[in-house]
Amino acid sequence: MPLKSYGLEGVVAAESELSCIDGEKGILEYRGYDVHKLAKNSSFEEVAFLLWYGYLPKKKEFEKFKNDLRNRREVPEEIVELLKLLPSTTHPMIALRTAISFLSSFDERLEDYSEERNMERSKRLLAVFPTIVAYFDRIRNGKEVIPPDPHLNHTANFLYMLRGERAGEIETRVLDLDFLLHAEHTMNASTFTARISASTLADMYSGIVAAIATLMGPLHGGASQKVMEMLLEIGEVDNVEGYVKRALAAGERIMGFGHRVYKVMDPRAIELRKLAQELGEYTGDLTWYEISEKLREVVYREKGLHPNVDFYSASIYANLGIPVDMFVCMFAIARVAGWTAHMIEQYRDNRLIRPLQRYVGRKNLKYIPLEDR
Ligand SMILES: CC(C)(COP(=O)(O)OP(=O)(O)OC[C@H]1O[C@@H](n2cnc3c(N)ncnc32)[C@H](O)[C@@H]1OP(=O)(O)O)[C@@H](O)C(=O)NCCC(=O)NCCS
Structure with missing residues (x-):
């Protein structure tokens, strides 16, 4: 098997x-x-x-x-x-x-x-x-x-x-x-x-x-756009707690959190977090960074999930004025x-990538000609 x-x-x-x-x-x-x-x-x-x-x-x-x-x-x-x-x-x-x-x-x-x-x-x-x-x-x-x-x-x-x-x-x-x-x-x-x-x-x-x-x-690189849409929806730090609880209760995913491989904080997110703060201080707008920090705290407390690479990059792109x-x-x-x-x-060093599947469909069906169906 x-x-x-x-x-x-x-x-x-x-x-x-x-x-x-x-x-x-x-x-x-x-x-x-x-x-x-x-x-x-x-x-x-x-x-x-x-x-x-x-x-x-x-x-x-x-x-x-x-x-x-x-x-x-x-x-x-x-x-x-x-x-x-x-x-x-x-x-x-x-x-x-x-x-x-x-x-x-x-x-x-x-x-x-x-x-x-x-x-x-x-x-x-x-x-x-x-x-x-x-x-x-x-x-x-x-x-x-x-x-x-x-x-x-x-x-x-x-x-x-x-x-x-x-x-x-x-x-x-x-x-x-x-x-x-x-x-x-x-x-x-x-x-x-x-x-x-x-x-x-x-x-x-x-x-x-x-x-x-x-x-x-959105489960891959599209997540940063979704993170920004979430930050915009949350709007201010005081709304984070309510947003996370409602989303998790509804079985929704919090974008920018979780990873298939990392069980601790993604090392890229550690660096991006510092950069998001630095850029926010430079532009004088720490809104997204501060909402992100609160999200990090609440999502970890509620679900044990860490931010991934797409999380803080959203604040960075927003502060750079990137659409x-x-x-x-x-x-x-x-x-x-x-x-x-x-x-x-x-x-x-090539070999054709060709995995298998597990067939779960029907088998041995009797064929009925078009005119008899
Ligand atoms: C990245 C991701 C796809 C990895 O998924 P995965 O390894 O297949 O993990 P699963 O989808 O099997 O999730 C495992 C559990 O964690 C939960 N979980 C994972 N990421 C979650 C998130 N962002 N928000 C809420 N719950 C999450 C799942 O609901 C599942 O819970 P359950 O066991 O109670 O059902 C997933 O964490 C995710 O969807 N994250 C949000 C999208 C994102 O940021 N993508 C960018 C990745 S760099």
Whole structure:
């Protein structure tokens, strides 16, 4: 009898050198480096290098790498035209998914699966995600797009293309660390999707489109949008207690809490909590942070659940002025680093991913011809 594991809990689906989690101790490492140490000393671009190449870059290598990314930020004019064709009510993740799918048409060597080409594609994908997200937001608001600024780093440039003016140092650093903390996270649903796609030898864009689609769901990356909707509904600290009790009594989930692997507080949430407070103090608006803190206390008391990565990132995005429906795009902008790294790993040592099912339907039915039914 094959093993039954709903939600594939406890199933090892691949070997990977990219990241590891200790859910009991609350440890997350990228390529052997503790995520807290990386958050203290590193940047999102450096972590992308680490994930793809397996080591931390030397100064010169890193300069060249950042330059490589900078040179790949522009998107073909046709992509801009496509974004203009989409109804302004389109969810930004759907716009991103559609644009990445379209982008594959411009890859003249789509059939070339060499690691060199896939590394090149990874850089291109990572470089254009912020451009597409920022362009779509401006287009849907009837504004001119703002081309990438090669003088700015990945995150600063994203905020610039989105707002039309340069962001402050603290804002840029907070979002860059948020990206760093979202860059990779073992065999989560969207990463698994990307690996399944690679295991069929589908091209990299196809896997990334599938991963974007999977990330959207509210039980995965879509949770941060739901967290913000909850914070807005709660409105003030005094309403937290009543909200949580009512929601739990109604059997509802409190978004941004709980995790399949972590049994203690998610190490990314520990970092994001500090960043949410720092940013709130900087902007002078601690409303969302303070409601979040009360939620953390009440949900733990009532249900024993800890916040996950999507919880404090909602307050951060809100304080950066990022529209609520774009929250999940922030996750995608970061996680494309991990998705591409996983796909490269999968192509390198591939075996088709093809699990079993347990059939629970009817059997041995007598067939009745159409005219006799
Ligand atoms: C992340 C998540 C999907 C993990 O789910 P999972 O490992 O499949 O765990 P289960 O759905 O089996 O939940 C186990 C128990 O905890 C409860 N639980 C888990 N998360 C909960 C939450 N956020 N709010 C309320 N109860 C929750 C479930 O109701 C269940 O309780 P029961 O045993 O009394 O029925 C789940 O915690 C969740 O839905 N969280 C909210 C969405 C979210 O924040 N997603 C982002 C993840 S990074």
